[in-house]
Amino acid sequence: QSLRDNLTGWAPLISEDAVFLSLMKGVELGTTKRMSEVIAEVTGAGPDRIAVVSGPNLAKEIAQREPAASVVACEDEDVAHRIQALCHSRAFRPYRSTDVLGCELGGAYKNVVGLCVGMAVGLGFGDNTTASVITRGLAETARLAMKLGADPLTLMGLAGLGDLVATCSSPLSRNRTFGEKLGQGMTTEEIYATTKQVAEGAKSCSSILQLARDNGVDAPIAEHVDAVVRGEISARDMMDAFIARDTKHEKD
Secondary structure, three states: OOHHHHHHHHHHHOOOOOOEEEOOOOEOOOOOOEHHHHHHHHHOOOHHHEEEEEOOOOHHHHHOOOOEEEEEEEOOHHHHHHHHHHHOOOOEEEEEEOOHHHHHHHHHHHHHHHHHHHHHHHOOOOHHHHHHHHHHHHHHHHHHHHHOOOOHHHHHOHHHHHHHHHHHHOOOOHHHHHHHHHHOOOOHHHHHHHOOOOOHHHHHHHHHHHHHHHOOOOOHHHHHHHHHHOOOOOHHHHHHHHHHOOOOOOOO
16 A cells, blocks of 8 residues: 555656566555556556566465465566566466456455455354355456456466465465454454554455445455454454345356
């Protein structure tokens, strides 16, 4: 959420042919812009100079050089290929894509789903519940991404399902941990007061919800997670509301 202000100061220091590589997973509050859109707006860089990296890349494991894969996305595939070659190592395997939109939405939305899964865990629920939330969270992400023009296969890949599984399954995930504390009854303010880490999903859930509403996409997980983060309902209320929703065809 601080990218715009920081980049405004940095932009004059960056050469006119440099490629911007975003590792950020969120949607800007107020504007509902993805990080690549903020970069383009602030710097004037074209799509051939803006790339993103996204995937199941928990920072601690990357730092320990544990094997991991990711996606390098840029609308200019030659640029994606260059970055792919630069960051390929014995422990890190990058794939490339031209679907920047899909990669960014997958990376942002999984934080919200991770919060929801964390709340389920904090409430003491097991694998059936968490698997259900993960699956419906992926469906919700795909609905919005496809409405905006993303390739649905991106959401089945590393920047979609891969990142979602890592965030929802690992105790290293800040979003899942934040959600667990909400499920245990702590308020958002209490959690912020006891941790130095940022759970991006707690900050981005309202902007992702607004993006979905602006595009006429049903987003019950984003809607209810946002309500819990704001303190309007409890985590238990959220889970009860999911079960009570009208039944429908799975593809709806």
